[in-house]
Amino acid sequence: MRRILTYLLVLTLALAGCGRYIRQPRMAEGLLVATDTLSLGLERCPRTEWRVLHRSEGYVNNAVMTRFKGRYYCMWQESARDEDTPDTRIMYATSADGKSWSTPDILAKPGEDFFASPGGWLAREDTLTALVNCIGSPERSAGGSAFCISTADGQSWTAPRPVLMADGNPVEGIFEQDPLLLPEGRWIGAVHFRPGTTLCPVYTDDPTGKGGWKKARFPEGEGKPLEPSQYRAGDGTLVMFMRDQSSSFRKLFSISGDRGETWSAPALTTIPDARTKQCAGTLPDGRTFWVGCPTGTKSRRSLAVAFSEDGYLYNEAYLLAGPRDLPERRKEGVYKTRGYNYPKALVDGDTLWIALAVNKEDVCVIRVRP
8 A cells, every 4th residue: 555655646746748757856954953043053155245225114025136238127016104005116226236226216106906016027138128017906816917118228118018928818917026038038937817816837939028928737736836936957847936825834846847838736845934935046057046034934034045956955055144134123014024025036147136125124135156
């Protein structure tokens, strides 16, 4: 009986349509010490620099960076007091060096029946496109729609236009913030589709990313997957980490062996998580990384980065910031979680940039030399 159960378990870990055994991403045993609430048993990350890009008077979150024509761009959502309120808009700032930033400006305003939230950047050599999620307010569960605005010079932006599926219909959902551009030109992303926020990976071969999006095959699995981030492992497989909203306090994962068209059913890893958004990617030397709050509780007061040589075994990790580094929250607000919120990464040459919201009050960027 035990052999039969083991065989069935292996079958459930076979990638649909590819006939390959799934290698599960994992942390090296003993690398994290969950009981150490101050440092998770990790050394401080060397060669890091912190910058406060913007101190808000109310609420900020969902910061995400990119680089375009020699400048860094960072956008985030901002409101007067609380999370996801009708006055929520998208702000952005730019920088030549990642240290000194321009005065924030409005990138997208809310409408009469929606608020605006960042959906990520699509950066090409000649055009920078911002994905804008227009989310029905005040109930986030109503879902949203995706629009895009573009610039060729970093100053003048086009009027918003709907992002389109391959059938020509608008994307009726909310884009996650870090779409991945494969070397052959395909964009890999994820959308939380209506009704509610049902996650599905998407892909398009439209180089602009403004249309041609298709839903990937994504079977049901463990947990309640949300807010994914994906990367290419050393063997060419795409790996996607996800937040588990069902409160397992572990990362979910899924993989694709056919360039994002088919994904395995979400499954739990042994990697702890704070039930929060994370980011992941691939460095120029082929190593992969993820950044998040691996506390195994709801606490987001420890931020860490982990590295892997092959994209599966994470055997190197460092603390980026802990509870002792966290400033006091200046003002109260709904869902103003104290801690290091929603990190998103940009790989730029030999530098890893991480944008995040500290206490959902300050937009910060971290420069890491891996």
